[in-house]
Amino acid sequence: xxxxxxxDLGTTNSLVAYVKDGAPFVIxxxxxxxxxxxxxxxxxxxxxxxxxxxxxxxxxxPRRTVYSVKRFMGKGIDDVQGDAKLLPFQVxxxxxxxxxxxxxxxxxxxxxxxxFVLRELKRRAEEHFAEQGEFDNEVDRAVITVPAxxxxxxxxxxxxxxxxxxxxxxxxxxxxxxxxxxYGLDKKNQGVIAxxxxxxxxxxxxxxxxEDGVFQVLSTNGDTHLGGDDIDLLIVERxxxxxxxxxxxxxxxxxxxxxxxxxxxxxIRKAVIQxxxxxxxxxxxxxxxxxxxxxxxxxxxxxxxxxxxxPCRQALTxxxxxxxxxxxxxxxxxxxxxxxxxxxxxxxxxxxxxxxLNPDEVxxxxxxxxxxxxxxxxxxxxxxxxxxxSLGIETMGGVVSKIILxxxxxxxxxxxxxxxxxxxxxxxxxxxxxxxxxxVGDNRSLARFRLRGxxxxxAGMPRVQVQFQIDANGILSVTASELRxxxxxxxxxxxxxxxxxxxxxxxxxxSFEHAEADFAARMLIxxxxxxxxxxxxxxxTLRSPEFPSIAAEExxxxxxxxxxxxxxxxxxxxxxxxxxSIIQWTTVLNEATKHLAEVAMNRSVxxxxxxxxxxxx
Amino acid sequence: xxxxxxxxxxxxxxxxxxxAPVDVHFCPSCTKILTIGRQGDYxxxxxxxxxxxxxxxxxxxxxxxLSRQFHPDYFYNATPTERRASLERSSYLxxxxxxxxxxxxxxxxxxxxxxxxxxxxxxxxxxAPASLLEEVFALNEELDEVRDMRxxxxxxxxxxxxxxxxxxxxxAKRAEHEAQLGELSNQWDALPPGDQAARTAVLGALxxxxxxxxxxxNLLATIERETTGVGGPQL
Numbered sequence: 014x015x016x017x018x019x020x021d022l023g024t025t026n027s028l029v030a031y032v033k034d035g036a037p038f039v040i041x042x043x044x045x046x047x048x049x050x051x052x053x054x055x056x057x058x059x060x061x062x063x064x065x066x067x068x069x070x071x072x073x074x075p076r077r078t079v080y081s082v083k084r085f086m087g088k089g090i091d092d093v094q095g096d097a098k099l100l101p102f103q104v105x106x107x108x109x110x111x112x113x114x115x116x117x118x119x120x121x122x123x124x125x126x127x128x129f130v131l132r133e134l135k136r137r138a139e140e141h142f143a144e145q146g147e148f149d150n151e152v153d154r155a156v157i158t159v160p161a162x163x164x165x166x167x168x169x170x171x172x173x174x175x176x177x178x179x180x181x182x183x184x185x186x187x188x189x190x191x192x193x194x195x196y197g198l199d200k201k202n203q204g205v206i207a208x209x210x211x212x213x214x215x216x217x218x219x220x221x222x223x224e225d226g227v228f229q230v231l232s233t234n235g236d237t238h239l240g241g242d243d244i245d246l247l248i249v250e251r252x253x254x255x256x257x258x259x260x261x262x263x264x265x266x267x268x269x270x271x272x273x274x275x276x277x278x279x280x281i282r283k284a285v286i287q288x289x290x291x292x293x294x295x296x297x298x299x300x301x302x303x304x305x306x307x308x309x310x311x312x313x314x315x316x317x318x319x320x321x322x323x324p325c326r327q328a329l330t331x332x333x334x335x336x337x338x339x340x341x342x343x344x345x346x347x348x349x350x351x352x353x354x355x356x357x358x359x360x361x362x363x364x365x366x367x368x369x370l371n372p373d374e375v376x377x378x379x380x381x382x383x384x385x386x387x388x389x390x391x392x393x394x395x396x397x398x399x400x401x402x403s404l405g406i407e408t409m410g411g412v413v414s415k416i417i418l419x420x421x422x423x424x425x426x427x428x429x430x431x432x433x434x435x436x437x438x439x440x441x442x443x444x445x446x447x448x449x450x451x452x453v454g455d456n457r458s459l460a461r462f463r464l465r466g467x468x469x470x471x472a473g474m475p476r477v478q479v480q481f482q483i484d485a486n487g488i489l490s491v492t493a494s495e496l497r498x499x500x501x502x503x504x505x506x507x508x509x510x511x512x513x514x515x516x517x518x519x520x521x522x523x524s525f526e527h528a529e530a531d532f533a534a535r536m537l538i539x540x541x542x543x544x545x546x547x548x549x550x551x552x553x554t555l556r557s558p559e560f561p562s563i564a565a566e567e568x569x570x571x572x573x574x575x576x577x578x579x580x581x582x583x584x585x586x587x588x589x590x591x592x593x594s595i596i597q598w599t600t601v602l603n604e605a606t607k608h609l610a611e612v613a614m615n616r617s618v619x620x621x622x623x624x625x626x627x628x629x630x
Numbered sequence: 631x632x633x634x635x636x637x638x639x640x641x642x643x644x645x646x647x648x649x650a651p652v653d654v655h656f657c658p659s660c661t662k663i664l665t666i667g668r669q670g671d672y673x674x675x676x677x678x679x680x681x682x683x684x685x686x687x688x689x690x691x692x693x694x695x696l697s698r699q700f701h702p703d704y705f706y707n708a709t710p711t712e713r714r715a716s717l718e719r720s721s722y723l724x725x726x727x728x729x730x731x732x733x734x735x736x737x738x739x740x741x742x743x744x745x746x747x748x749x750x751x752x753x754x755x756x757x758a759p760a761s762l763l764e765e766v767f768a769l770n771e772e773l774d775e776v777r778d779m780r781x782x783x784x785x786x787x788x789x790x791x792x793x794x795x796x797x798x799x800x801x802a803k804r805a806e807h808e809a810q811l812g813e814l815s816n817q818w819d820a821l822p823p824g825d826q827a828a829r830t831a832v833l834g835a836l837x838x839x840x841x842x843x844x845x846x847x848n849l850l851a852t853i854e855r856e857t858t859g860v861g862g863p864q865l
Contacts, residue, residue, distance in 0.1 A: 183706065227694045387706045395698055422724040424702065424717055484717060485702045 015151040017183065017388050018138050019191075019380025021158050022127060022171065024083040024214030024240060025347065027051050028374060029134040030381035031141075037195065037381040039374050040141045047374060049137065053129045054078040055117025058538050063133040072283065075101035075275035077117045081242055084214050085112045085123040086174075087166030089510045099246065101275030111510060122512065124174040125520055131157075131178035132524075154181045156384040158376050160215040161187035162235030162401045164447050165459050165489050166510045172488070173512050177520045183387050185486040188212075189219035190398050191379025192345040193228055195370060197394065204340040205231075207328075209358050209366065210376075211321060212346035214240040218325045220332040220339070229397040232331035232420045234324035241289075241348040244314050248285045249278065251313070252301065263301040293350045311353045318357055325361055331420050342366040347373050397422050400483050402457070407444035411453045416481055419449065423483050431477040437469040443479065445489070458510075459489065468498045540595045544587050547599055551580055551606050554613055567612045572605070579605040641667050644711045653677075655699065655719060663700065663708075665715040671743045672726035682737055682815035684730065693727040737811065737840055740818075746833045759842050765800060769849060772796040773856060790857060797853045800846060807843045814839060 019030045019037070026048040030039045039047040046065070054067035055077050062070060071078045079102045085093055090106035097104040103115030113120045135152050142150035157180075159171050168185050175182035189208035196206075203224055210217040217235035221228055252263050253273065269277045284301050289310075291298035297306040329336060342358060344366045349355065358366050370378070385391060399420045405413040406429060416427035431441050441464045448456030467475050476496040483489055494501050512520070554560060555576075564573055583598040640652035641664055648659035653674045657664055673680045676692050698704075700723055705716040729735045741747045772792065779789045818832050 184703075224690075225694055227697060229694075383703075386703055390704055390707065392698060392704060395701055395703065397697060397701075421728060424721040425724050426721045482717070482721065485720075 015149050015153045016138065016142055016147070017154040017156070017384045018134075018152055019156045019158075019377055019382070019384045020131065020134055021188070021191075021377035021380060022083065022130065022174070023051055023376075024081050024212055024242065025051060026213070026373065027130050027134055028377035029138045030374075030377040031138065032381045032385035035385075037378040037385075039377055040138050042137065047377075049130065049133055050080075051083065051127075051130050052078060052080045053082075053116060053126055055119070057117070059117070061116075061129060063129050071101075072276070072279055075279045078102065079114055079116050079126055081214055082114065082123050082126045084238065084242075085114065086127065087164065087168070087170040087510055088112050088123070092510075099249065099273075099278055101279065111512060122520070124170050124512065124517075125177055125524070127171070127174035128177035128520075128524065131155075131174055131180060135178060135180060153179065154183050154384075154388075156184045156186060156380045156387065157182055158188045158191050158380045159185055160210070160212075160235060160237055161189050161217040161219050161230075161233040161398075162215070162237050163187075163487075164237075164402055164457050165404075165487070166457065167237065168486060168488050169511050172486070173517045173520075176517050177524055179521065179524075184383060185488070186380060186383050186396065187217070187219065187230075187233070187398055187487075188376045189217045189233070189345060190221070190228065190230055190396055191377075191383060192343060192370075192375045193219070193221055193223070193379070194382050194394060194396060195375045195378040196343050196367065197223060197228060205334065205338055206341040206343060207325070207339045207362060208343045208345060209321070209325070209349065210235075210345040211348040211354060212240050213348070214238070214242050216240060216321050216324065218321070218328045220328050220334065226394045227397060228394065229422070230399045230420075231334070232328045233399055233401045234328040234331070235401070236320065236324060239317070239320055240346075243317050244289065244348070245282055245285050247317065248289075248300075248313065249281050252281050252285070253278075262303050265301065289351070293352060307352070314351075314353065318351075318353055321354075322357065322361060325358075336362050339364070344368045345372050345375055398485075398487070399423060400425060400487055402447045403449055404459075404481060404483065404489065405446050405448075405456070406479075407446060407453045412451060413446055413448075413453055413456055417483060421483075423487055424485050425483045427481045429479050429481075431464065431475075431479060432473050433467065433470070433475050434472055436472050438472065438475075439467045439469060440465045441467065441477065445481075445491070460491075462491070464493055466500060467495055468500060470497070537590060537592045537595075540592045540599070541587055544583055544595050544599045547602055547606075548580065548583060548587070551576070551602060554606070554609060555580075557613075559613070559616060563609070563612055563616065568609060572608060575605040576602075576609060644715070645709070655696070663705070663712050663715040663719060665711065666718040666722055672730055672739060673743075675722065675726050676730065678730070680740065680743075681819045682733070682740060683819050684736070686731065689727065689730055693723065696723050733815075737815065737836060741833065741837055741840060744829075744833050746837050759838075759845055762803075762842060762845060765803065766849070769796055769800065769853075773852070776856060793853055793857050797850060800849050800853070804843065804846045804850065807839055807846060811836070811839050811843065 016031065018040075021028045028039055028047050028049065030037050041047045049064040050068040052064065052067040052071060054062045054070040054074065056062065056074075057077070067078060071080065081100070084096055085104070089109060090104070090112055091108060093104060093112055104112060105115070105120070106112045111122050113122060114126055116126060138152045139150050142152070155175060157171055157175055159168055163171070172182045172185055189210040192210065193206060193208050204222070206221050206223060208217070208219045208221065210219075215235065215237045216239040217233065219233040220231045222231055223229070255261050255263050256265070265277060265280060269280050281301065288298050288300040288305055292305070292307045292310050295307070297304060299305070339362050342362045342364060344355065344358065349368065349372050355366060355368070382394070383396065386394065400417060400423050401419060403415045403419045404417040404427065405415040408414045414429070416429055417425050431443070433441065442461065443464055444453070444461050445459045446453060446456040447459050450456050464477060464479070467477060474497070477493055478496055479491060479493040481489060481491055579598065579602040583595070583602045586594040586598050589595070641650045641654075642648075643650060643657035643660060643662065644665050645662040646657060646660035648657055650657055650664055653670045655664060656662065671680075676689065676696070678684060678689065678692070697720070700716055700719040702713065702716045702720060705713045708716070729739050738747070773796070776789045776792050776796075779792065814832060814836050818836065821828055821832065
């Protein structure tokens with residue numbers, strides 16, 4: 014039976030986990046590293062690198078390396094202008110369409126870039142299962158986590174990424190909820206818990222009630238644009254400003270210019286991240302030649318951390334609870350390693366937060382547990398999550414009428430009655446939005462569709478009921494029927510910032526074709542390299558001072574002709590894209606020069622010997 | 631549907647074609663989860679009496695028990711019919727729980743299933759009930775003056791105090807209505823079955839109080855918006 018894994022697809026790092034004998038564990042590489050950096054890099058020869066290797070290439074070839082792509086999932090170009098500022102890679106797109114990211118010489122949508130990371134995790138898991146001697150090591154299904162505060166477009170984009178990577182996404186679950194599942198396993202908690210999840214790019218707070226093994230989310234809030242990245246960026250910008258001043262305090266390593274080149278920005282970013290890590294353990298550190306104390310660092314980043322507190326208070330209000338009602342606080346995400354975060358969260362809830370489980374791994378462990386529940390039907394635990402944002406439709410005057418309120422337990426339904434404005438009207442346009450604001454323009458546009466096939470009737474007579482269904486993934490679907498005639502309506506939903514099913518299918522096919530093309534490109538390059546070295550060696554021999562005498566004394570006329578012809582032949586085909594011809598002519602030249610090489614070798618050995626005193630031999 | 635002789639069978643099992651009483655969740659013949667066709671109401675779905683004073687802990691307990699029976703997590707390997715049924719039944723359960731958990735939405739739902747609310751009532755929050763006209767006029771004048779004060783540069787504390795003073799009588803009115811709603815709720819729960827005249831009377835009184843209370847809440851929300859600054863609700 015093929016395997017089902019849990020995947021934490023993070024802004025900075027991704028992980029894959031699996032449940033064996035009831036216990037979840039993270040699948041690691043041979044060096045014990047469970048994290049796959051969510052970084053993708055394309056070499057000029059077309060080879061794509063993912064993870065640690067791509068992370069190294071971020072310093073050597075930043076223009077061809079992509080990171081933090083999670084921030085672009087389900088977004089349009091207008092949403093991400095601010096983000097694209099200091100990134101080394103190209104971000105583009107048509108207004109109102111999906112973002113496109115330049116990776117090497119090609120352009121990809123964010124789900125396609127994420128699919129590279131997912132394929133790497135899939136490969137890692139399959140390798141692990143093969144090593145374990147599993148009968149079937151294929152990994153074709155997964156539970157993937159998303160920030161609780163992700164909207165419909167971002168969830169759909171994540172599911173699309175899975176499909177493009179060849180994974181059936183059994184379930185999209187929320188990261189804080191997954192973490193609570195991993196924590197709850199040992200403790201069998203009862204009561205109210207708060208999960209504070211502060212990662213590389215996103216922040217979530219979820220308040221849960223755990224009872225009888227049911228993990229019921231009461232409320233969730235957050236910011237899908239708030240994480241460790243923002244702290245790094247804040248300090249990188251300060252250093253860049255300092256370097257541009259007449260008397261800079263910071264110094265860059267040898268070979269880096271103080272200009273805003275992608276290379277120098279990545280070098281600064283690396284130093285900033287290292288300093289941030291240091292200051293979680295130490296009271297002071299060095300940042301590019303400047304002494305930085307933890308107190309000074311905390312003063313700098315305090316405004317960013319403070320932005321996480323308002324969502325916490327809102328979540329408590331929405332759950333009709335006081336901070337003191339929360340019995341346990343769980344910390345998730347790498348950014349919760351910062352002492353300042355622990356202190357402020359502790360103060361807010363009036364208790365010391367839990368951090369027993371590795372904050373980088375706990376979400377993946379929870380995802381693996383959920384995957385296990387789905388395939389085994391194990392009923393010990395049940396996750397009941399909520400939709401983070403209200404769902405509504407546009408009504409007269411550009412006002413949003415809410416149909417499903419935020420923090421409703423999912424799956425959930427809502428319905429709205431529509432009618433026509435003019436006689437014999439047979440279609441109605443519907444605009445679906447997500448968000449808490451009153452006006453259409455302040456909310457997220459999810460989809461526009463046209464309700465067709467309404468029977469011709471006087472204006473106001475048709476009664477079209479549109480049913481909205483949010484499934485257990487937090488993803489929306491729409492159905493409709495005209496109640497007077499019982500006619501089912503045709504609905505074409507065009508996602509505002511997403512991909513159609515056909516596009517996703519095409520990307521899946523493309524990824525196979527490109528996987529072959531990538532492989533073929535690498536094979537061709539290897540054949541060329543081999544041919545090149547044979548040509549160079551041959552030409553070197555032909556040009557050597559000894560060659561005329563060798564040719565005269567040892568080689569037949571036919572042998573000499575064959576060498577000349579073979580060399581010319583290989584030099585001709587090496588420019589072609591035919592790997593077979595290159596290999597064939599390389600063999601021909603090798604054969605033709607075999608005798609010459611032997612003779613040349615013997616002569617040089619003999620020359621070496623005769624040139625020396627016999628005694629020293 | 632099933633034949634005339636089985637009128638008590640209100641739902642049909644899509645799996646085996648057998649019939650089942652309304653508000654049974656699993657087919658008595660084949661044990662499979664039933665799709666939601668015709669159902670009773672939120673009260674009967676949760677196995678609760680149609681009353682206004684409910685034991686919230688019991689409602690939550692029942693919600694968890696039924697969630698464990700219906701949730702899509704447990705139907706991943708089931709047939710498409712069962713998966714659809716699980717999605718529908720879970721959604722209906724969640725909607726029912728959300729509605730009955732809070733007293734305010736519970737009473738509104740009761741009026742709805744009893745057929746007392748008219749379609750126009752859903753818009754009624756925008757029309758001032760006759761009994762509140764006096765308060766509404768007074769408040770509107772007060773709000774106009776407060777806006778003038780603010781525009782004229784009066785200190786924050788001053789116009790805020792005016793708003794608080796304006797809100798006080800309306801809050802008292804709300805407390806009064808809540809008490810009346812509590813009393814009417816007790817009456818409703820104590821009604822002997824079959825006394826149709828008494829039911830109609832209590833429901834009518836409940837409807838009046840609910841519509842007025844909704845309107846009062848809108849007034850208080852308006853004052854709140856004036857206090858926290860003009861504009862939409864703030865997050």
